[in-house]
Amino acid sequence: MPSRALILAGAAYAASALAFLTLGARGDWGFLLLFRGEKLLALSTVGAAVALSTLVFQTITGNRILTPAIMGFDALYVMIQTALVFLLGGVGFASLGALPVFALETALMVAAATGLFTFVMGRGDDMNRLVLTGIVFGILLRSLSALMARMIDPSEYAYVQAASYARFTNVDGDLLWIAVAVVLAVGALVLAQARRLDVLALGRATALTLGVAHERAARRLMWLVTLLVAVSTALVGPIVFFGLLVSAVTYQIAGTWRHAVLLPLSALIAAALLVASQTLFERVLSLQSSVFVVIEALGGLVFLYLVLRRTPR
Amino acid sequence: MSHRSLFAGLALLIGASLLIGAGEVRADGDGLWLIAVSRAPRTAAALLAGAALAVAGVIMQMLARNRFVEPATVGTGPAAGLGLVAMTLLAPAAPLWLKMLAATLAALAATAVFLLMVRRLPPRDPLLVPLTGIVFGGILGAVTTFVAYENDLLQYIDIWMTGEFSGVMLGRYEFLWLAGGAALLAYAYANRFTIAGMGEEMSRTLGLSYGQVMALGLGIVSVVTAVTVVTVGMLPFVGLVVPNIASRLRGDNLRQSLPALAALGAGLVLGCDILGRVIWHPYEMPVGTVLGVIGAGVFLWLLHSPRAHAV
Numbered sequence: 028m029p030s031r032a033l034i035l036a037g038a039a040y041a042a043s044a045l046a047f048l049t050l051g052a053r054g055d056w057g058f059l060l061l062f063r064g065e066k067l068l069a070l071s072t073v074g075a076a077v078a079l080s081t082l083v084f085q086t087i088t089g090n091r092i093l094t095p096a097i098m099g100f101d102a103l104y105v106m107i108q109t110a111l112v113f114l115l116g117g118v119g120f121a122s123l124g125a126l127p128v129f130a131l132e133t134a135l136m137v138a139a140a141t142g143l144f145t146f147v148m149g150r151g152d153d154m155n156r157l158v159l160t161g162i163v164f165g166i167l168l169r170s171l172s173a174l175m176a177r178m179i180d181p182s183e184y185a186y187v188q189a190a191s192y193a194r195f196t197n198v199d200g201d202l203l204w205i206a207v208a209v210v211l212a213v214g215a216l217v218l219a220q221a222r223r224l225d226v227l228a229l230g231r232a233t234a235l236t237l238g239v240a241h242e243r244a245a246r247r248l249m250w251l252v253t254l255l256v257a258v259s260t261a262l263v264g265p266i267v268f269f270g271l272l273v274s275a276v277t278y279q280i281a282g283t284w285r286h287a288v289l290l291p292l293s294a295l296i297a298a299a300l301l302v303a304s305q306t307l308f309e310r311v312l313s314l315q316s317s318v319f320v321v322i323e324a325l326g327g328l329v330f331l332y333l334v335l336r337r338t339p340r
Numbered sequence: 341m342s343h344r345s346l347f348a349g350l351a352l353l354i355g356a357s358l359l360i361g362a363g364e365v366r367a368d369g370d371g372l373w374l375i376a377v378s379r380a381p382r383t384a385a386a387l388l389a390g391a392a393l394a395v396a397g398v399i400m401q402m403l404a405r406n407r408f409v410e411p412a413t414v415g416t417g418p419a420a421g422l423g424l425v426a427m428t429l430l431a432p433a434a435p436l437w438l439k440m441l442a443a444t445l446a447a448l449a450a451t452a453v454f455l456l457m458v459r460r461l462p463p464r465d466p467l468l469v470p471l472t473g474i475v476f477g478g479i480l481g482a483v484t485t486f487v488a489y490e491n492d493l494l495q496y497i498d499i500w501m502t503g504e505f506s507g508v509m510l511g512r513y514e515f516l517w518l519a520g521g522a523a524l525l526a527y528a529y530a531n532r533f534t535i536a537g538m539g540e541e542m543s544r545t546l547g548l549s550y551g552q553v554m555a556l557g558l559g560i561v562s563v564v565t566a567v568t569v570v571t572v573g574m575l576p577f578v579g580l581v582v583p584n585i586a587s588r589l590r591g592d593n594l595r596q597s598l599p600a601l602a603a604l605g606a607g608l609v610l611g612c613d614i615l616g617r618v619i620w621h622p623y624e625m626p627v628g629t630v631l632g633v634i635g636a637g638v639f640l641w642l643l644h645s646p647r648a649h650a651v
Contacts, residue, residue: 160640160643163636163639167636170629171633174629177629268478324479324482327476327482330475331472334468334475
């Protein structure tokens, strides 16, 4: 029952959003709702960006354990950010302003991702080698970032640090609105292509037979994926396994392969998961730790489950 | 590459390591003192850690029967770190050897769990093994980060876990000889490990007690990893890259390849350490970071070079 899954996920999201806004509230409601509302919006945006990018990426690469983050897209963003601070200096970097920096970083990322993507499609036959390449590539990029970060003046390092750890404390106001706009626009574009994604999911040969230009469609979709990854990384930093967790849950409860259902469902699940766990962390357990650490561990466990459960074909 | 050229290269690196650093070595009492207290111990530490990690790596690869695993990524290293954090929280006053023991036990448990998981993986997917190991290590790392974050130990962990030799002085690295001893033990049992690397059935047919060799290998890998993590921090990729290169140069008979393998590992770590001292003189780049860049590059090359198909 696809529609029921959507309704359930929607209800879960609404409930967690309500809990996030009202639980443990004291003082002026006007201020509180504004303050918490902004955080809620940021969490939901990040959830939707991660969910949509992962799902689309998995459909066009035709597998279930690959995500943009596992392939090193997030590390790429951190590396570009570090390189910019390293080359321009902290003052030069800061004087650019949030929007131009974001645009510049995204442009560089799209260029790099196109190269990576050509590589992905060229070697589609050997998925495991590809995943391993992605992970090691990620380690390489992180080490390069660490190398440059060491040489950056400590007072300028703050600009880098903000980008290199997943955290959810101070979300830049300007950036948030850009992110919301981008995710809404890209989400609409992707959703409009839901039928084409259904066909792409059948594999390259079948898609070509059915009259979808596989390479061109996949390339365009990959640009959108890159945009989404850039948005979520810019907002909260790199999160590696969360997308995997979301897509696994989505496939499990969707009961359909139609992307018109899968896409909004995954976005709702991701947003609900993020908001609910943030509520649990901040309000109920009053832990100071970043919620992403726990989400990472959960996502990793899902990966192990997926891999170990698989019986030899 | 012959043994002679390999060891000549290593001797050159050792000479360079004794002379290069932030301070200048002069031919007088001060210079000798500098070498005796700082440079020589540092060089010895890099050699010991590199050789032992390379040996631990090749044994890990024989146990898991997969060329793309190494202790630092499959959970042994992160588990040692977790054991260290646990000891720091539960018994901060404990002596170093007790902390090291806790780290070793944690490493042992994690490696055993990893090997159990490997047995459940489909044998036709060799690259799933390192993948599973990396994710398993990632989970252990996330637990460590969580515990450290809640107790304001994040920076302490970061510094402790990043492999670095700049803190090595006389009296601060001697535990590494333990790792060296474990590597020697591996050499003594080299023939048995070579046979164990052919698989359980073949080992039994050849009259080898497979379980005992596995247990010994687990012990060596855990001790080497825990000792290096506690004394100098995590040195990624040494146990991965060096055995692959040594196998191409000298084959898979450990009795023949272990000396060259140990020399290559020692040379790699020492070389990266020297590079870390020069790159940004007079400041230093931690060897763990340099290894991360160089090791990852070499690994990608290994993964995609034509010979890699013979996994």
